[in-house]
Amino acid sequence: KNEVEQSPQNLTAQEGEFITINCSYSVGISALHWLQQHPGGGIVSLFMLSSGKKKHGRLIATINIQEKHSSLHITASHPRDSAVYICAVRETSGSRLTFGEGTQLTVNP
Amino acid sequence: DGGITQSPKYLFRKEGQNVTLSCEQNLNHDAMYWYRQDPGQGLRLIYYSQIVNDFQKGDIAEGYSVSREKKESFPLTVTSAQKNPTAFYLCASSMAPLFSGNTIYFGEGSWLTVV
Numbered sequence: 563k564n565e566v567e568q569s570p571q572n573l574t575a576q577e578g579e580f581i582t583i584n585c586s587y588s589v590g591i592s593a594l595h596w597l598q599q600h601p602g603g604g605i606v607s608l609f610m611l612s613s614g615k616k617k618h619g620r621l622i623a624t625i626n627i628q629e630k631h632s633s634l635h636i637t638a639s640h641p642r643d644s645a646v647y648i649c650a651v652r653e654t655s656g657s658r659l660t661f662g663e664g665t666q667l668t669v670n671p
Numbered sequence: 672d673g674g675i676t677q678s679p680k681y682l683f684r685k686e687g688q689n690v691t692l693s694c695e696q697n698l699n700h701d702a703m704y705w706y707r708q709d710p711g712q713g714l715r716l717i718y719y720s721q722i723v724n725d726f727q728k729g730d731i732a733e734g735y736s737v738s739r740e741k742k743e744s745f746p747l748t749v750t751s752a753q754k755n756p757t758a759f760y761l762c763a764s765s766m767a768p769l770f771s772g773n774t775i776y777f778g779e780g781s782w783l784t785v786v
Contacts, residue, residue, distance in 0.1 A: 603780035
């Protein structure tokens, strides 16, 4: 079993829909990252959070430390949001990141 | 603009050859990392360096080598000992080791294909 599990693996939405991507983890963590991987392969850091909720534009990330679960929400989705979204956790015990397998999001016009 | 530059973007290698992937950053970051990405799998850590002239093996270091002679540069050599080198390679950096709470920055990646 992976230490970081994402769901769904693939998600197709229509433009304007509200999107949720989930991340569950099984280890103690000090922080969780949400990353966006573009079709060309480059990765951009969207959020780093250790508690509560963060918002940036149409993106919202939440984390529940007790339940070991985080969600990434996209409001009013747009075709340019199409990408792979990756959850990564930094374990309490170390300095490395452990990555989920990613969620492929496709937003159709 | 500050960032991480990886080169080449695409590289083809014949079996038995060593190849070196370049990673340069002008963010003044102390820590640098190399990851490998395969279809359907999360990123896996190959090597990381927290300071110049020091580096540690990650989870899949066999068949790879690195050097950190300069703060801004962290090249990765894929040697002929790597049995399945065809993959997407990502370089990353952070201000300090990640347990300090710093975010991580990635390059655009390099596609390596063995022919």
